[in-house]
Amino acid sequence: MSRPASRFALALLSTAILATFATAAQAQSRDDRFVLRLSAFNPEAELGFSGDGTVTDGSDTATFGFDESFDTGREWRPRGAIGFRISDRQALIGNFYDYRRDETWEYGGNVLDTGTIIPGGDAIEIPGARIDGRLSFRLANLNYEYAVVKNDSFEWGLGLGVTYAKLEATANGASTGTDLLDPEFESVGWERDGVSPGLHTRLTWTPAERWTVGLEAQYLDTTWGNILDEEGHFERGGLLVEYMVSERVGIHVGYDWFRLKLKDQYRGTARAPDGIDAGPFPYSGNVTGDLKVHGPMAGVTFRF
Structure with a gap:
């Protein structure tokens, strides 16, 4: 040649x-302009309460503490996500969750060492209880994202956004009673909703023509907005693996995890039943609530 x-x-x-x-x-x-992901989310939740406090009769004081956790089963719930690309490095990213679960929890009781508050130093038995309750929340966020790093197969974005949350807890509780306390039954309800600014970051890796792997995280402090009066924070992380069956339609699987941790102070007065010459007993302390929700998800992706 x-x-x-x-x-x-x-x-x-x-x-x-x-x-x-x-x-x-x-x-x-x-670089699709619009991405829509519709998913089924199968989470389980862990609800924990811990704290400490003091009780007094006006002259002597005793301390106490508690640490209890409750687990819930799994139930499929809807989940959605959207992405809208404004420019080569700018995008709007949104997520939606809807969690709801009915559960029954049982608490076995505890014994409070009162020291010298009760004559003779006798301990006080804290009664056991059964609680039938519902936990539910809706969470939606929209974040502005700017790609700090971007090339043909990798993108890292940072952003700010706003989160709307609606949290609700209802419970019917019955205590077993002790020598000092009669059995009781109570129904309580708690509901909060509001908005808060938050932080956002996302990593996207495209290893092959039809594949995408993504990591996403959000964080907010409850003092930033008006969702809750209690001090605390919300954090969320998610992993996604996506395969495009065609140019516009794909399937995805992933795992999502988020946590809401709250701290608050409490106080009150306990009174002994009629006929027992003791008390009243003012008490106060700090309590921390910790809700963790995590589980797999799967669904369909549409790109336009």
Whole structure:
């Protein structure tokens, strides 16, 4: 083969290789203007309460503490996510959750060492209880994101956004009673909703033409908005693996985890039943509530 022909073949081969890489890069970047993900979320929840406090009769004081946790079963719930690309590096990212679960919890009781508050130093038995309750919340956030790092297969974005949350807890509780306390039954309800600013970050990796792997996280402090009066924070993390079956439709699986941790102070007065010469007993302390929700998800992706 002559040298001009060899040069021509080499140039043709180089052009083909460059065209192949350009096509692959274009396929991997997939800069779709709009992405919609509809998922089924199968979470379980862990609800914990811990704290400490003091009780007194006005002259002597005793301390006490508690640490209890309750688990819930799994139930499929809806979940959604959207993405709208404003420009090459700017995007709006949104997420929606709807969690609801009915459960029954049982508490076995405890014994409070009162020291010298009760004559003779007798201990006080804290009664056991059964609680039938419901936990539910709706969570939606919308974040503005700017891609700090962006190339054909990798993107890292940081952003700010706003979160709306509605939290609700209802419970019917019955205590067993002790020598000092009669059995009781109470129904309580608690509901909060509001908005708060939050922080956002997201990593997206496109290892091949049809595949996407993503990591996403949000964080907010309850003092930033008006969702809750109690001090605390909300944090969320998610992992997503997506495969595009066609140019516009894909399937995805993933795992989501989020946590709401709250701290508050409490105080009150306990009174002994009629006929027992003791008390009243003012008490106060600090309590921490910790709700963790986590589980797998799967669904369908639409890109436009």
